[in-house]
Amino acid sequence: MKCPKCKIAEMLPATYEGVEVDRCPRCEGMYFDKGELEHMLVSRSAEGVDRSEFTVLSDKHDMMVGRCQRCDVEMRPMVGHAGLRIDRCPNCGGIYLDQGELAAMRNA
Ligand SMILES: [Zn+2]
Ligand SMILES: [Zn+2]
Numbered sequence: 001m002k003c004p005k006c007k008i009a010e011m012l013p014a015t016y017e018g019v020e021v022d023r024c025p026r027c028e029g030m031y032f033d034k035g036e037l038e039h040m041l042v043s044r045s046a047e048g049v050d051r052s053e054f055t056v057l058s059d060k061h062d063m064m065v066g067r068c069q070r071c072d073v074e075m076r077p078m079v080g081h082a083g084l085r086i087d088r089c090p091n092c093g094g095i096y097l098d099q100g101e102l103a104a105m106r107n108a
Contacts, residue, residue, distance in 0.1 A: 004066030004075065004087070004096050011069060017043045022069070027099060032068060034093030041081065041105060050102035066096050068069050082108030 011022035011031060014070055022031040028052070032040065033037045041083035063084035066075045075087035075096060081104050087096040097105075 001069040003027060003029060004031065004069050005064055005098070016040065023045075029099060030097045030102060032095045032097070033070075034095075037095050037097070040102065050097075050100065062098050068092060068094055069097075070094060081105040088097075 001012055001022065003009050004025045006024060006029075009024050009026035011024050013020055014023045015021075016038075017040065019032075019036050020038075021036060025027070026048075040089065049053055065077070066087050067073065069088055069089060070074055071091040071094075073089060073091050075089050075094075077085050078088050082088040083100050084104055086101060088094070089096075
């Protein structure tokens, strides 16, 4: 599966806390299936999963509309935890986070 945002790199599976997420090795965006993000936000050992800071790259990515890698439909922006703009698939409820967003949510 290609990254919904940069559309170049293949997403790589990574397991944190028994939750398998897909991570882009290029832009460090992460894709969560429905319900997985909530788990990552409360799990203490998810600390350090995303050490990224917001960068110019992630800011630019933030304005892009990604396509759900599972359903191939356009993801819709929504305001999530900490007032961040996140992308959610209206079909399967999957959520894509840009680099730094998970860390920002956890620190909120
Ligand atoms: Zn990417
Ligand atoms: Zn979807």
